[in-house]
Amino acid sequence: MKYLATSFALAGMVLANPVPETVAGATSPDTFKIAKVVYGGSGCPQGSINVDFTDSRVLPIHFGKDFTATVGPNADPADSRKNCQINLDLQYSPGFQYSVLSADYSGWADIDAGVKGIVRANYYFSGQTDSATTTMGIQGPWAGKYTKHDDISVALWSPCGSEAMLNINADVALTPLGGPGSGTIVANKESAKFTQSLYVRWRQC
Template identity: 25%
Template sequence: MKSLSLTLLLSALASPALAQDLVPQTFRINDLKTNGDACPQGSTTINISEDKEAFTVNFSQFYVQKGPGAEPGDKRKFCRAVFDTEQDANWEYAVLAVNVRGFVQLDDKVVATQELQFGTRGIEYTAQKQFWGPTVEDYVHGEQIAFGNGRWSGCKPKAADRVKDFVVKSTASLTGGGKNASGLMTVDSIDGALVQSYELVWRQCGDKKAKFLATCQVTGNNGRTVFVKGMGRDESRANQKAYQHLQERCAKVGPNFGACDQSLAQCSVMKF
């Protein structure tokens, strides 16, 4: 079975020297626990990127299917993953967007529904996407959270207080089309992962220096949208980081998305 990946992306500058005061020096994932038929024990792993701008949760058995040969319980699956995020004292982050990639193959009138709930203090946000057959595609779609609505993980001076449960609940289901109609929602064919990429913004408590947040989006075919963000001490560096993230995301979209590059991006910059 291919892997299903959950990637959480944290915004910072491209240069490590420039990024030093925009992201914490230390960021850890601890004590992963999972339950649900989509993520049996031992099938989930987590990796943190070298620049601390991403961590990826890999689910190796997350899929749903219906049709001849499928089991009744395969039409709907669920996973709940809980893990601790720990960073340096007086640092906190907020989720500002999520991009989801995967693969779907549906017969006529079959509907695939994907629901994602997540948060740092229980469930705070919900994102849902539906696909209607007939279709066969590697897909990507994004959901954005307004900066003012993002909930910060909290600044605490003690290590024990800085560890927060990050909760992710993922559900996928297939309906419609009749009992003989087939459907499949699973990992994509680009890198063998169903990817949930969370765009985050960091801030250091008490930091009074100006910071800029660049937000970009590209909309492809069928309303599919990719959202990215970047941080910098000035507008130029924030845009530079957002464009770097966009290039990384666009490299992973399938041909069904359509054109995906910097020239098509709609971007804005704010000071915070």
């Protein structure tokens, strides 16, 4: 299997959000909708996430409290990593294809010194072997909100047509296990849920 990967090692870095644009000379499709969302994993039991869109270029994903990793003397080792596999079935006007241009993340973490948090996502289209992976590390001590912006420089385009399944495998993790330090990442706190906004761009086939 062929993988195209781009990695980031950031610690709570805040970067400006991009303005997603269509490829030069192209327009977004006349019709666009999320036909179906299928998801599952230790961090996203049924009914725990919400996927919406503001227009044909921005796909916000809101995770619930289950998407929370914890470590510490009294923590269950199974809670040190939580993952969520999301399959988005997008339908749009024929003759277009799209790619993920970038992604923004926001969440909350409380991590002791000596503990490291990881926020990771892998993107690919069903039926294709190429993928793009982004990774962020948050080194303790850290307490408060964080934001992360990923420029996905490798363009992965959906098949030409009027429907495409975008797959996102997201996970959060904390290390080390069994140490004296404690940590929590991507928890609900003061109504601040973990969110992931995908920015997409379009081109005509």
